[in-house]
Amino acid sequence: MRFRTLLFFISAAAVTIPCLVMGWFQYTAVEREFAEDDRTRAEISLLVSERLEAKVDNAVSLVTAAAEILKSEEGVPTEKLNQILEELRKASPDILNMHFDNPSAVSMAFSPQKNKHGESNIGVSHKERSHWQNPHVLDGLSVSSLVQAVGASDRKIVNITKPVYSNGRFVGLAVAALDLEQIAAQVLKGFATDAYQIGIFGRNGEVIFSSGKSVPLHNLTIEERTHRSFTFSNAEYYGYVRPLAVTDWSVGVFSRTVDRKAVLVQLFIRNVFVWLATFLTAIVIGFLASISVVRAVEKLTRQMTAARILPDKSERIKSPRELVQLQRTYGRMQERLITAQNRLKELNFSLEEKVKKQVQTIQRHEALLTSLFSDMKEGIVLFNEKLEMRFCNPSAVRLLNLSEEEAKKRFLALVKEMHQSRDKHLFIQSQGFDLELRMFESGAKDVFCVFVRDATSELQIDRLKDELIGIAAHELKTPLAGVRMAAECLSKTVQDPESKETAAELLESADEMKSMISRWLDVAKLQTGSYEIHPEFCLIKPMIRKALKHFSGFKDFECSLEISPDAAAANVDKQAFMQIVQNLLSNAYKYRKEGGVCRVKIQTRKSGDFLELKVEDEGIGLPESAIDKIFDRFYQVRMDPARKIGGTGLGLYITKELVLLHKGKITVASTLGEGTVFTLELPALPTETEKGKDE
Structure with missing residues (x-):
């Protein structure tokens, strides 16, 4: 990616991210303002409702008290009733007047007693007045809507009417007229009526009171004005209306409509313009600032392309300081690189000369070895780690008496057979001759050498x-x-x-x-294949004890038996088995530690269809070089020339051959100075052939 393209993306990110964050904060601020406006309307509506309810509730209490007085003071003089009403009216400045009407709708007591024209308010018929439209209300109390006072006052009032009954007989009405404008002035005291317009609506949605004219409340529909506890809006205003508990009035708080969607759109457009202006400014500034950087990079690129240690006059960087330092660092690195390249060329030339001499030496040695191997009477065959033939001298082909291709196939089969065997040793017959093959491995096991010789005379x-x-x-x-x-x-x-x-x-x-x-005769029989065994299923513990009787008189011999219950019997020839055990015990006794006691432990366990027998001693042990030869004829381990160990070296050979006759297996493990363990696997059950013979 080019520097200026990268600068463009960095500038875009540097401008876009702050603008997005700023826009988000502005959006949340506007939303908070809208939410705060709604909450303020709801709070104002609640406070106005509570204050108005308190005023109305106080007036209702006074009217109820007046009704109780009229009921209890029935028949008292009018002067006393006027005095009682005067005291009650003075108790609440919000009440414009109070009066008692008889059942004929004629006022019989009034406070104040005269109107503003000096005329008496007593004895006036109120039959056509609003509070006599439904005098027998069911709940016993009614609050009228806004009405124009007649007679006693010319102001708009709200009548609170309480019918009075005595012993089921209608006595009259107790009426109080509330000065709604005075109540509203007290209730709205302290509110910002210039920002919000407050209205009081009657049961039919009529406007009882309005604190201003900014919102034309008379344009509201009946449904809007009587809607209970609901925030609504139309094309002109937002409003919140809630009902009063003591009356069927509603209180609404209104404000001029603000197009919230338009506000958010304007905010978005303004932020886009701010982002665009900032982005273009950043691009221009970045482009102007990148000119010097791009030119410096181009100069450094030309110097690096030419691989010059020192820049020429047109390639010398003057600013910015970081690229000046980079150019100097590159010059030092280039100088060291040229020095290293020259040194590497010298080393390569020296190495090539050494490799050439080494190759010549190897070629001479290879020619010498090839000549030597070719003139040998014995055969030499070499294989790599993949068992692919790499060399075969003429003697190896001659000893097999086959063509070269057939000899290679034959040697490949033989080396695979020896590779899987442990002793890497094999005897074969070819055209009446006995050939001995031995395989040797290199330390890295990447080269295998097969040595072939004619062993006819030796055999x-x-x-x-x-x-x-x-x-x-x-x-x-x-x-x-x-x-x-x-x-x-x-x-x-x-x-x-x-x-x-x-x-x-x-x-x-x-x-x-x-x-x-006896041993010589056994060896002769084993060599000629005339040694016969007669396996039978029998307990092994009695046979082991019988073999141990030979050592009963030896004070320096100890033997412990651990016969597993599931490995207490085997399918063996009794005489051969006792000879095997006796040979192993005799071997342990001969190779005990000088001056010490020969301790032997015999263990058995079941291993599939075989009985596993372990004979473990604590003798002098065997060196690793002797383990592969221990079962050879006439082989004896000689570790201490001063110590004479008798025997013919045939015991372990006979033992191995007898185990093989039983179709078993024998292995040895030894640690020099600690002891030796012989492990035998013998058939635990009769074979199918032996079962058929018994039947």
Whole structure:
């Protein structure tokens, strides 16, 4: 957005918002004035009504008192009645005259007794007067509308009439004439009658009194004048009318009409003109003020486009001060930027030279390694983290005896298989040869190397060695039985303690030799696949206790059992299971802490369709490097050269193979210096095949 456009919007906002706020305040002020005017009319109407009601109520009270006197003083002389009326009239200056009329409508007492012409007011017939139009009113009291007095006065009056009855007989009328102009003058005292016109209306809407002539009350319709407690307006005036409680009169407060809608429209138009004038003034002032800013920005833009550190004569900014400072700051930044760019060019050139040398070195090393790998008799295959083949030397293809494409597919399948295995080690046969494959990972696991070699001769040697061990074990069993029998006879027949000890040692050595031969035979059977097991559903606790009898004489051996009720039986071969437990206990005893007690804990729990057996010891533990080899044949952990640990290294190998024969699983976890935990999973229930055989 351009600067002047932005300035236009800012000026519009700066002018519009205050004008809107000012207009709103003016509008609310006018509305408050209108509301205040209505409230004032209502208050004036209320006060006038209350004062007028008080005056009329006082007059009604005096008339009622006069009626009671006439009733009680029936038959008294006229002079006394005149005196009573005179006293009552003096009690209220608003009463112009009071008189008693007999049933014939002739005045029999009057105050004042004479009119302004000196004529007597007593004995005058009032039959045609307004207060005799309806003498027998139902509610006992009537207030007339405005009438012209005749005889006693020539002023306009309002008559308050009270009929008098004695024992059901009509006695006459008690009448009081009110001077309405005098009452109105007293009632309206203190009100601003120049701003508001006050009117009093009779029962038929006639104007009884008006405080002025600014509003022609005679033009009001009957409905308007008799409307009760209502604010109304027409084309000429506003008004508020309310009734009186003691009479059927109404009091109205009126003022000249003010066109409120026109006032609001004029206010709106005036504010629009003010806003427009202010806005145009702000735009002009802003435009004049922006000229110097725009020119300064254009100069700075030309300098920045040319990337000059110092501006030329036509680009030098003189005002405003902030842009002068900005131009200086830009010059310093541009100078530092040029220096940094030059330095960056030098670094890039140096880096390019180093990268070029490094690439050349890598290329030489790659050529050397390629030459080395190509000349190796062993196969080398490299894969990336996505298991995509990146290199394969000729020996790897030759060992598989396949075409290059077929060899790549074969290696891809083998590396996926080894990638999922734990030991990353595999033996395969190809064209009558035994090949060994090992996979190695880089530290970042982004390169996988598969090493392939011909292991045919080594495996043949292993098979010959296994055959030799099996033959030797079979051949040694017969002479070993004779040696053991001779040792038993010797221990029973000799009496010399030294000879007995020698016979016992010979017997112990024969038992150890027998155990070793048994292990060799088991290994041979496991290697050839001739080892057979006969699983049956049985309790495991008795078998564990039977295996523990071998250690019953060892004082430095302790074992605790925690057999879960839902894991108390398993589908296993009894002899094989006892051999598994005995091998694990023997391993724990051999690798106990030197000079300490061997503590072993055996736990069982149900895990799906399998029984989970844990054998945990507190021995010396295993290093991480030994965990992957612990189940290999003839492997023994050697941590302390000074400590001699016996055995052949076949116990855990046999244990693993027996577990696998049960279609189970065995894992090991160890912490060096704290102990080792072997976890076995064995079938808890007979398989479907075994159930079919039993049936």
